[in-house]
Amino acid sequence: MADTRHSAGVFDIRTIIGLLLAIYGVILTLMGLFADPETEKTGGTNANLHAGLVLLAVGTGFIAWARLRPIKVPDHVEPVTDDPTRPAPKKRPRGGH
Template identity: 50%
Template sequence: MATETPVRTRRAGAFDIRLIISLLTGVYGIVLTVMGLAFTDEAQLQKAAGVNINLWAGVGLLVFTALFVLWAVVRPIRVPVTEGDETPAE
């Protein structure tokens, strides 16, 4: 019976694509939320049938961002560590 050596892994960290996507959507969400709260006038609301589109889109993007960050924290991507890697394993 052959025993397998366990594969050492580490977290992908900043190279996790979910964190990059969440950073971008978070920035857009903040900008849209601020625009919806502070810079929307009555004429723009009339064009959108009384709905503050910037505010709701910004809030939606912030919720999406929070879910992506939660997903990345709860289920991190693990990459195998090779013998020559100098970075310490977690």
């Protein structure tokens, strides 16, 4: 039998988290570069710029992790019949309602 598995792709949670972190990183980096840095509130550092760069790095790391080690999803999964912890399906009432 041939292995017919494919990767989770965009639906991999690491991709979604990485994209969200990267988007926030871009926004904060742009705010750090072009907005008032307000260094008197942060002790002399540009907090938006530093946080944005860290978020970009972590988001890129998540995306690279998902690309380099993709989750393989089988095309067909056999139904589980012997799992005692799985709840039984509810019966429909007779009479068609």
